Amino acid sequence: MxxxxxxxxxxxxxxxxxxxxxxxxxxxxxxxxxxxxxxxxxxxxxxxxxxxxxxxxxxxxxxxxxxxxxxxxxxxxxxxxxxxxxxxxxxxxxxxxxxxxxxxxxxxxxxxxxxxxxxxxxxxxxxxxxxxAGELVGCFGLTEPDSGSDPASMRTSARRDGRDWVLNGRKMWITNGGLADVAVVWARTDDGVRGFLVPRGTPGFTTRDIHRKMSMRASVTSELVLDDVRLPEDAVLPGVVGMRGPLSCLDEARFGIVWGVVGAARTCFETALSYARTREQFGRPIAGFQLTQQKLVDMAVELNKAALLAHHLGQLKDAGALTPEQISFGKLNNVREALRIARTARTVLGANGISSEYPVMRHANNLESVLTYEGTNEVHTLVLGHALTGLRAFQ
Incomplete structure (x- = not known):
């Protein structure tokens, strides 16, 4: 035996x-x-x-x-x-x-x-x-008020004036913007999209923090304002021209999201499991009821699948074999499932799930933003649709 x-x-x-x-x-x-x-x-x-x-x-x-x-x-x-x-x-x-x-x-x-x-x-x-070292903070200026999922339609421009560059435009929903000592700003030029390093304190460059957020509240989100910002010639990033530059950066950030949301989902799941084992209704812990166990099992299965996916993509990246489509796969799946886990965990906690005494609702609120930034759920779906069919649903 x-x-x-x-x-x-x-x-x-x-x-x-x-x-x-x-x-x-x-x-x-x-x-x-x-x-x-x-x-x-x-x-x-x-x-x-x-x-x-x-x-x-x-x-x-x-x-x-x-x-x-x-x-x-x-x-x-x-x-x-x-x-x-x-x-x-x-x-x-x-x-x-x-x-x-x-x-x-x-x-x-x-x-x-x-x-x-x-x-x-x-x-x-x-x-x-x-x-x-954390002595300087940076931010990334790509998204604009009128171009989120379509960054190629950006209006921010940079024109030559002698040996200088002059930038004009607006960037919106910029994480770390109000903290940043330097902003990496992407702008249209006569040669194509270029990246510019804009130090804080440059005349014409200001930031405005966005308040009244219901999500990502422990994070600084800002608008960047560029009004005739004059930069020296060496402010431009010399190694890339075109949308390949900012899109490659987004792939780097999306990889971190694939892993990060596993942590948020894990916290929500573990909070729900611990609560269910101690919360009693009808004379017994709710973890002993079939419907609660189904919720816990569904959360655990998706959490572990997401962790496996993140680890696999990490191994591919370390091998130099990770593709943008695979990153879209990871971002689409892991954020979607993390949000579902957070929502399900909230139901296990009942009314206590909306209290800040527990972290579940905070994670759920945050994940609503993560579902949208660095490429919306819809954009990543269509990226994978193109990979499967060879036909583009958007430009």
């Missing part, structure tokens, strides 16, 4: 398939280190930050010392971690709050990455070490 299998504890229930067994020693250390940091520096305060609608600027140097800012890049003070290592860091950050992971994603994948990939050596030396 075989021995009975040991009872799985709540702490392990979020990883039924033992996906983390596939992590290397360094990746496991990254996950443990970031989770410990989040537990000490973020979880005790995140509810208050969210309610007040603030992101604490003083946290940024701490993130720099942690080594997560631009951690998947090499040189210039960056850690040079593997894609899977970066992924597990995003997972542990978003397990606390999507706003925290979003800050790290924008700093590393949308602001530092284009400088690292397309910038001159002088630009890299000027900006990257300070950004990796």
């Amino acid at each position: 075989s021995a009975a299998a040991p009872e799985r504890t709540t702490a392990r229930a979020g990883d039924l398939l033992d996906v983390d067994r596939a992590l290397g020693d360094e990746e496991r250390l990254i996950a443990e280190t970031v989770r410990r940091f989040v537990g000490e520096h973020v979880l005790p305060e995140i509810e208050g930050w969210y309610e007040r609608g603030v992101f604490p600027r003083e946290l940024v140097p701490e993130l720099g010392r942690l080594g997560v800012l631009g951690m998947h890049l090499t040189g210039h003070g960056c850690a040079g971690a593997s894609a899977v290592g970066y992924g597990v860091a995003c997972r542990e950050l978003e397990a606390a709050d999507s706003g925290l992971r979003s800050f790290v994603s924008v700093q590393g994948s949308l602001a530092m990455f284009p400088i690292w990939r397309y910038g001159s050596e002088e630009q890299k030396r000027r900006w990257l070490p300070g950004m990796a």
